[in-house]
Amino acid sequence: MTPTSQKKTPKRTPPNKKTKKAPAKASPKASDTWDPNIVVFACNWCSYAGADTAGVSRIQHQPHFRMIRVMCSGRIQPGFVLRAFEKGADGVLVSGCHFGDCHYIFGNERAVEQFEKTKNVVRLLGLEEERLRLEWISAAEGVRFAKVINEFTDQVRALGPSRLRPKRQTG
Amino acid sequence: MPELAEAALKTNAWACYDCGKCTATCPIPRIGGDYSPRKHVLAANLGHGDDLVKNGSLFSCLTCGMCDRRCPAQVGYTALVQKLRELSYREGVEPECPHGGALHSVMRMMATGGTQQDRLRWLSDDLNTDPKAGQVFYWTGCTMYYDAFFPDFEIRTLEGTRAAVRLLNQLGVEPVVSPDERCCGHDLLWNGDRKSFELLARHNIKLVTDSGAKLLVVSCAECLRTWNIDYEPFFESPPPRIMHITEYLSERMPELKLKENDGQKVTFQDPCRLGRHLGIYDPPRHVMKELPGVELVEMRRSGPGAMCCAGATWSNCDRFAKRIQVERLREARETGAEVLVTACPKCQVHFRCAMKDPKIGEEILIEMRDVAELVSDALA
Numbered sequence: 001m002t003p004t005s006q007k008k009t010p011k012r013t014p015p016n017k018k019t020k021k022a023p024a025k026a027s028p029k030a031s032d033t034w035d036p037n038i039v040v041f042a043c044n045w046c047s048y049a050g051a052d053t054a055g056v057s058r059i060q061h062q063p064h065f066r067m068i069r070v071m072c073s074g075r076i077q078p079g080f081v082l083r084a085f086e087k088g089a090d091g092v093l094v095s096g097c098h099f100g101d102c103h104y105i106f107g108n109e110r111a112v113e114q115f116e117k118t119k120n121v122v123r124l125l126g127l128e129e130e131r132l133r134l135e136w137i138s139a140a141e142g143v144r145f146a147k148v149i150n151e152f153t154d155q156v157r158a159l160g161p162s163r164l165r166p167k168r169q170t171g
Numbered sequence: 172m173p174e175l176a177e178a179a180l181k182t183n184a185w186a187c188y189d190c191g192k193c194t195a196t197c198p199i200p201r202i203g204g205d206y207s208p209r210k211h212v213l214a215a216n217l218g219h220g221d222d223l224v225k226n227g228s229l230f231s232c233l234t235c236g237m238c239d240r241r242c243p244a245q246v247g248y249t250a251l252v253q254k255l256r257e258l259s260y261r262e263g264v265e266p267e268c269p270h271g272g273a274l275h276s277v278m279r280m281m282a283t284g285g286t287q288q289d290r291l292r293w294l295s296d297d298l299n300t301d302p303k304a305g306q307v308f309y310w311t312g313c314t315m316y317y318d319a320f321f322p323d324f325e326i327r328t329l330e331g332t333r334a335a336v337r338l339l340n341q342l343g344v345e346p347v348v349s350p351d352e353r354c355c356g357h358d359l360l361w362n363g364d365r366k367s368f369e370l371l372a373r374h375n376i377k378l379v380t381d382s383g384a385k386l387l388v389v390s391c392a393e394c395l396r397t398w399n400i401d402y403e404p405f406f407e408s409p410p411p412r413i414m415h416i417t418e419y420l421s422e423r424m425p426e427l428k429l430k431e432n433d434g435q436k437v438t439f440q441d442p443c444r445l446g447r448h449l450g451i452y453d454p455p456r457h458v459m460k461e462l463p464g465v466e467l468v469e470m471r472r473s474g475p476g477a478m479c480c481a482g483a484t485w486s487n488c489d490r491f492a493k494r495i496q497v498e499r500l501r502e503a504r505e506t507g508a509e510v511l512v513t514a515c516p517k518c519q520v521h522f523r524c525a526m527k528d529p530k531i532g533e534e535i536l537i538e539m540r541d542v543a544e545l546v547s548d549a550l551a
Binding site: 077078079080082083085086113116117118120121123124125126127163164165166 | 268316
């Protein structure tokens, strides 16, 4: 685990302009280590707030992910995850409230059903199952958020780039 | 838009004399929807393409081909829709998929390729197949994906696939069932994504050509249409003979040893791809009539006039589609049949989904099976 010393949490960096420039600056370094593209789906009430806690508490973690906030993890249907893979994501993390804590009472139970379906399809496609992960992170668990992100980033990095990444895309 | 005039010319749309039979016969307006094939044909003829291509209404078409059959001027509306959707897709218009585009993503990932799919896990030990080369290639279609994706509908489309292989084995054929098969691209083509479709077409044609197969047996009606019609321009060498499983069984029915049955009443849903698109009506009926104890009763609308399962390309499921399905299932129940037999896995998916309706589910509940399953069960 090598947490990079970035001060801001990645979700706070303005989109597009800065992220586009970054690889050009970092190119001499980026050539020897490959960084994965990870998509994190987080529910509004727990996981996203957990990421926020990690941010305001200045807990360091790896920044190679883009976060997409949804109201409830139950909303994260297979289409979301599969489209992320289709567009070139190397890993997808689905996160929501712990059981019993769901803001919508049983939304995370639906999330499990949707996740199982997604996993079945990902398995059929021949993509490594380790590229897909489901985690429960509460609003107070900033430390846990950082830990999950670091673990997952390392896990995906070890697998290398997704073989389903469209060919026109590089880096 | 110059493509519009070309599409109108190629699909005979210019011959339209504005009689409106297409709209009158279309299942969507008949069930109460606001959809008019005639308007689309006229717009294409007049060159009013911008609105037509961008407003997304083209994606409401079920592509069932009912209008093509009834049109007195032989306008190919379904073919026109296929072409216009390509223009729509280019403009960034995408259909609203009830499954969040999941299945389209799967197909596009198959088009990109790069991974080894795990698609043959369903092959049980009693089935003899060859992964590489042989005289007969059995095209499985994507039933394993449907079963994985729709666990809540309790569908078993893979049973039909297994039954087809079992029957081929019974007839002394060890078919090629390849782990490298990819989606035929049917749904991508019908949603306008020609680029991905072409990638899939080239891959699949190479796969079948390299296997050395002289005969390609297909279970899924949509795959069959794609192989027969849409793949035609991509063949570099003479294509193998392409047959639906029911056509093949129909030819070799006397060779199968069948057991006596207590009697079962069944009815048949003509898949639109098999029927109106390819004109295959008799082989499935012939096969079922040969089965001892099986009585085939026809629904009010059958054969060329059969109603569609209202969801051909995972893109147009709305309240009208549901109504069409419910009405069709009521027709099936009216016949008094115990089993609704189809020859396309998607018909099963869509009707099973309609049966999930908590209010009227009981009224329209009926067992659904593939033709191959029915035959396989009758084996001695």
